[in-house]
Amino acid sequence: MNAEFTPQELQFQEDVRQFLEAEFPKDIRAKVDNRIRLEKDDYVRWQKLLYQKGWAAPNWPEEHGGTGWSAVQKYIFAEEMARVGAPEPVAFGMKMVAPVIYTYGNEEQKKRFLPDILASNVWWCQGYSEPNSGSDLASLKTSAVRDGDHYVVNGTKTWNTLGQYADWIFCLVRTDNSVKKQEGISFLLIDMKTPGIKVNPIYLIDGTPEVNEVYFEDVRVPVENLIGEENQGWTYAKVLLTHERTNIAGVPRSKVRLEKLRSLAANTADGNGGNVGDDPIFQKKIAEAEIQVLALEYTELRALAAVSVGKAPGPESSILKVVGTEVAQFIDELYMELAGLQSLPFVPDQFSADFAGVEIGENGAAATALNYFNNRKASIYGGSNEIQKNIICKAVLGL
Amino acid sequence: MLQDSVQKFVQRHYSFDDRNAILASPIGYSEECWALFAELGWLTVPFAEEDGGFGGLATDLMVLMEEFGKAMVVEPFVPTAVLGGGIVAALGNAEQKSAMLAALMEGRLQLAGAFYETGGRYNLANVATSATREGEDYVVSGEKILVLNGAHAAGLVVSVRTSGDQRDATGISILHIDSASAGVKRQEYTTVDGHKAAQIRFENVRVPAANLIGEEGAALNALEQVVDRATLCVSAEAVGALDALLQKTVEYSKTRKQFGTAIGTFQALQHRMADMFIECQLARSIVMMAAMKLDSDIDADEKAKAVSAAKSRVGKAIRKVGQEAVQLHGGIGITNELDVGHLFKRVTGIETLFGNTDYHTARFAQK
Structure with missing residues (x-):
């Protein structure tokens, strides 16, 4: 680790600056400068421009569309983005569910989900916390009961950020009640259009409906949407939380x-x-x-x-x-x-x-x-x- | 007695749901409650007996405001009775007093104090709004920011410059301006903590010279003293609100279960609540000190210094207790659904009103 950038790194910095100057939409920049809340369209439009440049997901492995940058390059990129107020990609797809999918998902799941996340075609949200499971996340109660080729999901998730925009939600669900609480949790991907899902806004003290409660009532989820093994979800989630923290x-x-x-x-x-x-x-x-x-x-x-x-x-x-x-x-x-x-x-x-x-x-x-x-x-x-x-x-x- | 009377009122008329309904109403406060304030005699508390009041003791105001703070009362008591009424009581002539104070105490007159300007920060001597004498009138031009109760008050009590430069201590006068006068342009809004206020532009507003309150050009001292009393009032209000935050946090920690036990059993959290308690007690003590000094015969500078000490120390307690109450509640603490978030917003608003913590710390050092 050096305190000074190398000539190559300085050149990279220059490339990033030029790209941002040319491509970061002026109207979105004006919104950021004037503290105007960004809409779904603003995020998606910008993320697609990053995608076209090949810079949508610096932290992903190259085989799935990552940039192959060094840690210093990633650092320079983040710094230049912040300098012009360019929003980072919404974390839920790019930084949270994608690492779980490319680390623990099967080939079919990688093919099915990762390209749409990279291209910002699909908006993801998170289903972790529950009304009675906050800091003690592992005590979560939302249940997924196997019924033929489906899981039937029932329960309530809360503090779901921007779920009103979401196409998909990744959830921690309980698949086994008979074991230690961490050992009966599975990681499930659920299409938000599935019948039985209801999203209710929660207003925060600044007056914005930034988070939601999401209700699941007999929601049928195909078993192929399970990531990894049943009851191993807690292990996957912990990895995800570590990624969340580095960002x-x-x-x-x-x-x-x-x-x-x-x-x-x-x-x-x-x-x-x-x-x-x-x-x-x-x-x-x-x-x-x-x-x-x-x-x-x-x-x-x-x-x-x-x-x-x-x-x-x-x-x-x-x-x-x-x-x-x-x-x-x-x-x-x-x-x-x-x-x-x-x-x-x-x-x-x-x-x-x-x-x-x-x-x-x-x-x-x-x-x-x-x-x-x-x-x-x-x-x-x-x-x-x-x-x-x-x-x-x-x-x-x-x- | 005052405490008892406010507590009974809150029980009957001012639950969290009652307050939400009041906030959602067009004028943003309850006229029925205001009538009760008058009926119960609370509007007389800031005034001396010779002005028809209850006695005008800061220690009484403290008791009243603390209870208001616990219930987050939004009725414009401070703008009307302490700021507007306070100026009339301090500087007004017999005619002005009899015309305004009785109506105010009976609940028929709403006032607002317009003392702050863009670029003036918390300096009450920073007055660019000008009043020029023309015949029997003053002609007023300028703009005032954050005029509490400015949207609905019939009477605006306004600091204006009748001579001198923008920040001179002399040359500041007070005019009573009818808010319906031609050229008064009000931009009404709600504050982040639920109170009604306005930004008010005066465009060549003609005000009868008889509406001058006090001597021309010599209002600053009285203005500062009145604002100091208002500062003491909101500091006491914060003491009540902080106590409510502490009490609600302790209760919540006893009922909220995580990891199979009430979170209040965790020593790490217990110590933080103990720290909150200490902050609440220090805030209460220093406000009491300031109220007692305001009621004593010490000179004006010492009183000002006491009020700044209180506002500064209460501001510190506000940061600590407010943030900890929210943090210990977790996500639910920053939603509009629970009173905790609203108390947090109110105390945060108070921290800024009439000068924030840094301002009053510096003022304490300078006095």
């Missing part, structure tokens, strides 16, 4: 947000004739965040270096999840503090594409408290930060 540090995005925060602060009046950027208290807070991001960045690079010499991402990835989400949440706080009183108006329409009225607050000030509220989810999802600390205690410290 969760969000270093490039935090760096870009801090850079923007600095320039915003330099242009925000402090009410006394100067600007907030000159306030030593605020400067100290930004600096602390920047230092934390640096420490996180080099922790991630060390983890990546370990992966590149053949080690699987290990429990150390829990550090990335805990610190990555906490620093992102701290940056949310700083944006809200900078916005001051104009963080208080609840004017979400202002951040929709067809808003034509007079905007309240400058530079997206009125989005800052809502972002702060919404992003409290980050320390809760993907295995809460408490669960990550349990993993560190057990798997790293041997406690």
Whole structure:
């Protein structure tokens, strides 16, 4: 691992910049810059452009459409994407179910599902948590009972992100009640159009229906949609969670947000004739965040270096999840503090594409408290930060 | 007595569902509840006996606001009775007082205080809105942001510049402006924590000179004192809301089962709730300190310093207790379905109102 990029890596960086400059749609960039919520179409359109370039899935094995990039190239790519505000592919297909399919699925499943994920033809969502199974995910109760060539699925999944857009859902289901809870779980792929599935929105405190409850009532799922072996789903899910965590540090995005925060602060009046950027208290807070991001960045690079010499991402990835989400949440706080009183108006329409009225607050000030509220989810999802600390205690410290 | 009366009111009229229905109504607060506020005498609490009030003690306001905080009351008590009414009581002449305060205390008059401007941050001396004398009128031009209750108040109590430069301490006056006046342009909205507010532009609004409250150009000291009382009020409101967050979190941890046991049995979580309790207690103590100082004979600077100490320390407690309450609830804590998320939003809003934690920490250091 080197702190400096090689000439080849610098050339790669230049190629990525040119591609993004030419291909990242200007209208989507404008939405990102103006904090307008992206629609399904925005994500899909952008992901298809990445797909056409062959850059849709840098982390996949090359045989399935991955880029074959080094860890440093992946890092450069993520950083350049964040710099222009290009959204990362929606995680559920590309980063979550695909690794499970190409690692544990059979040839038929790989052929059937991976190309459509790579090309963003199919939108996936996740069916893990249940109302009574959050941090204790293995206690899940949604059942799948074998009936001829089908499983019959009954139960409720919750905290299902963007399931309203989804064509398919990957679920953890209970196939055996008679064994230890981790040993009776299977990994099942379910077409959202199957009769018996109902999706109900849950409104978050920022007013958005970002997550859903998904109800399954006698949903018949063909047995060929089972991944790997019956009752081995927990093992597969754990691998998936590790992948989810390596992508969760969000270093490039935090760096870009801090850079923007600095320039915003330099242009925000402090009410006394100067600007907030000159306030030593605020400067100290930004600096602390920047230092934390640096420490996180080099922790991630060390983890990546370990992966590149053949080690699987290990429990150390829990550090990335805990610190990555906490620093992102701290940056949310700083944006809200900078916005001051104009963080208080609840004017979400202002951040929709067809808003034509007079905007309240400058530079997206009125989005800052809502972002702060919404992003409290980050320390809760993907295995809460408490669960990550349990993993560190057990798997790293041997406690 | 006050505490008892608010608790009974909340029990009868202000459940979480009642509040949701009130928020969904067009004006965003309940006129029936407001009438009850008047009937129960709560609107007299901020005012001295000689003004027809209950006594005007900050310690009484503290008790009232704490209970409001637990129930997340959205009726415009602070904008009307503490800010608008507070200015009239502090600076108004006998005529203005008799015209406005009685109506206010009887629940017939809604007021709003319009004191903040774009680019002014929390500095009350930053007043660019101008009032120029023309014959028997002032002509007012400018814009005020985050005017709480600004959408529905009949009377706007507005800080204006009658002389000097934008940030001069002198040259600031207060005008009572009828919100129906020609040239008053209101952009109404709800705040992230469920209160009604407005951004208000004044376009050459003609205001009778008789509507000047207090002496021309000399309003800043009184304005700061009134805003300090409002700051104490929302700090006390936060103390009530934080207590509710703690109590709900502890209850939830006793009933929510994961890994075969109530999550409240995990020592790692128990200690975090103990920390929340400590924060709640320190917040309560410092607000009490500030309320007692406001009711004492110490000089204005010391009172201001006490209020800033309270707002600063409560702000710190808000961050900690608010975030922990949500985190310990997990996903359900950030949904609109549970009161916890709403309490979290309200205390977060309070953290910013009348100056955030950093502002009041710096003000404490400077006083």
